[in-house]
Amino acid sequence: MAEYDYDLFVVGAGSGGVRAARVASELGARVAIAEMDRLGGTCVNVGCIPKKLFVYGSHFSYDLDDARGYGWSTGSSFDWATLRANKDREIARLNRIYEGLLEGAGVDRLRGRARLVGAHTIEIEGTQRSAERILIATGGRAVEPEIPGSEHALTSNAVFSLDELPKRMLVVGAGYIALELGSVLCALGVDVTLVHRGDEILRGFDHDLRCHLHDELEAKGMHILLETRVEELRKTGSGFEVRLNDGKVLETDFPMFAIGREPNVEGLGLEDIGVELGRRGGIVVNDNFTSSVPSIHAVGDVTDRIQLTPVALAEGMHFVHHFYGQGDHRVDYMSIPTAVFCQPELATVGLTEAEAWHRCQDVRVYKSVFTPLKLSLSKRNEHTIVKLVVDASNDRVIGCHMAGHGAAEIIQGLAVAMKAGATKAHFDATIGIHPTSAEEFVSLC
Numbered sequence: 001m002a003e004y005d006y007d008l009f010v011v012g013a014g015s016g017g018v019r020a021a022r023v024a025s026e027l028g029a030r031v032a033i034a035e036m037d038r039l040g041g042t043c044v045n046v047g048c049i050p051k052k053l054f055v056y057g058s059h060f061s062y063d064l065d066d067a068r069g070y071g072w073s074t075g076s077s078f079d080w081a082t083l084r085a086n087k088d089r090e091i092a093r094l095n096r097i098y099e100g101l102l103e104g105a106g107v108d109r110l111r112g113r114a115r116l117v118g119a120h121t122i123e124i125e126g127t128q129r130s131a132e133r134i135l136i137a138t139g140g141r142a143v144e145p146e147i148p149g150s151e152h153a154l155t156s157n158a159v160f161s162l163d164e165l166p167k168r169m170l171v172v173g174a175g176y177i178a179l180e181l182g183s184v185l186c187a188l189g190v191d192v193t194l195v196h197r198g199d200e201i202l203r204g205f206d207h208d209l210r211c212h213l214h215d216e217l218e219a220k221g222m223h224i225l226l227e228t229r230v231e232e233l234r235k236t237g238s239g240f241e242v243r244l245n246d247g248k249v250l251e252t253d254f255p256m257f258a259i260g261r262e263p264n265v266e267g268l269g270l271e272d273i274g275v276e277l278g279r280r281g282g283i284v285v286n287d288n289f290t291s292s293v294p295s296i297h298a299v300g301d302v303t304d305r306i307q308l309t310p311v312a313l314a315e316g317m318h319f320v321h322h323f324y325g326q327g328d329h330r331v332d333y334m335s336i337p338t339a340v341f342c343q344p345e346l347a348t349v350g351l352t353e354a355e356a357w358h359r360c361q362d363v364r365v366y367k368s369v370f371t372p373l374k375l376s377l378s379k380r381n382e383h384t385i386v387k388l389v390v391d392a393s394n395d396r397v398i399g400c401h402m403a404g405h406g407a408a409e410i411i412q413g414l415a416v417a418m419k420a421g422a423t424k425a426h427f428d429a430t431i432g433i434h435p436t437s438a439e440e441f442v443s444l445c
């Protein structure tokens with residue numbers, strides 16, 4: 001082992017990389033980590049955390065409306081610069097926490113872009129280091145559109161550093177990042193138009209939920225154009241002109257493309273040392289996160305599988321426990337709960353109704369659409385949908401879906417029940433907490 005500088009060298013200090021580096025070091029390995037940007041990666045700097053802070057910030061526009069129905073007079077105004085500055089301060093605090101975690105665990109930190117020059121050798125800013133194992137945790141990046149004028153296309157990253165709110169925003173794409181950031185700006189008064197080439201938003205989610213959310217977003221003022229493509233982007237004196245496939249031309253101040261994310265492998269030198277990459281460039285790994293080169297491993301978004309922070313964390317933990325611990329930490333990819341923090345928020349775990357019909361002989365579906373009690377006094381136009389999908393052969397609940405206030409918090413709990421094999425009879429036998437939206441899940445018939 002002493003022939004190498006380190007036992008483990010991690011490239012990328014995001015969710016998966018920091019977790020793996022810290023825990024491996026705590027288990028006794030000699031560890032270094034290289035990061036070319038801020039500590040914490042996508043999630044902390046331009047992903048989950050700043051996004052959720054913006055979601056909270058923007059939701060006050062609806063809360064203030066609700067407050068009036070409860071007798072409050074509110075003469076408040078909104079200042080984007082304050083929200084952004086407070087967000088930046090919080091992210092800087094988190095960056096320092098990550099720094100402290102790595103330092104506290106005794107991980108060596110190297111700043112700069114890393115590149116592999118051998119199966120055990122990494123080069124950072126002209127200096128070489130060697131390691132018995134190398135873990136690639138370089139995450140993903142936004143896919144760029146291939147259209148004339150693509151150099152003007154912005155990504156989700158730009159939302160987090162906006163100096164002032166645009167008047168008009170164009171969102172291209174209808175996945176969770178598109179809907180979340182479109183919802184944030186829409187709630188803050190920006191005129192948001194969403195353009196999507198598919199026939200409904202949120203591909204892969206349950207059909208009822210997709211349609212429900214579509215209606216809710218339109219009710220909040222978002223313009224949604226389906227089966228529409230952007231063909232050209234042009235900069236004008238006052239903003240941008242966007243030519244669509246039907247010949248229409250839209251004007252916007254902020255063209256954000258959220259058309260998917262791809263693995264961040266560019267410039268890593270992986271092909272030169274024989275690391276097998278998948279169709280979209282993701283590092284192909286086995287169950288223990290080992291690539292086609294035995295000393296090179298990968299976790300998180302760079303493997304192009306499930307692009308979520310808790311998945312990157314779980315993979316980092318599995319990798320570390322397999323190679324430096326007791327090997328008892330497996331990643332269970334079944335029924336991973338997930339949320340879309342648009343307004344209203346949507347969360348889901350398990351199979352959609354369509355997937356269930358594909359896999360089961362017989363399926364029972366229960367659903368309810370209602371106005372949450374909280375909105376009964378404010379009369380704000382928003383509805384909640386809850387839906388359960390049940391395998392009729394054994395009564396097992398195989399899908400829980402919700403769009404409405406608190407959906408993510410509720411579905412996280414139901415995900416545990418599903419993991420434990422809950423049946424519809426278990427749901428029926430559970431006494432509800434009244435009055436809540438969650439109780440609908442235990443009174444569906």
Ligand SMILES: Cc1cc2nc3c(=O)[nH]c(=O)nc-3n(C[C@H](O)[C@H](O)[C@H](O)COP(=O)(O)OP(=O)(O)OC[C@H]3O[C@@H](n4cnc5c(N)ncnc54)[C@H](O)[C@@H]3O)c2cc1C
Pocket residue numbers: 011012013014015016017034035036037038039040041042043044046047048049051112113114115137138139140156177264267268299300301302306307308309310312
């Ligand atoms: C707008 C947005 C919102 C999101 N919201 C959520 C959410 O609500 N919930 C959720 O679970 N997930 C969310 N995600 C996804 C989540 O952020 C990622 O799945 C997660 O960060 C992946 O972790 P990772 O460790 O694979 O990579 P990352 O966290 O992306 O870290 C990769 C790191 O590697 C560094 N790096 C890259 N190349 C090199 C190199 N050559 N040398 C040195 N360093 C390098 C990068 O600078 C980066 O810091 C969101 C993503 C985005 C973009």
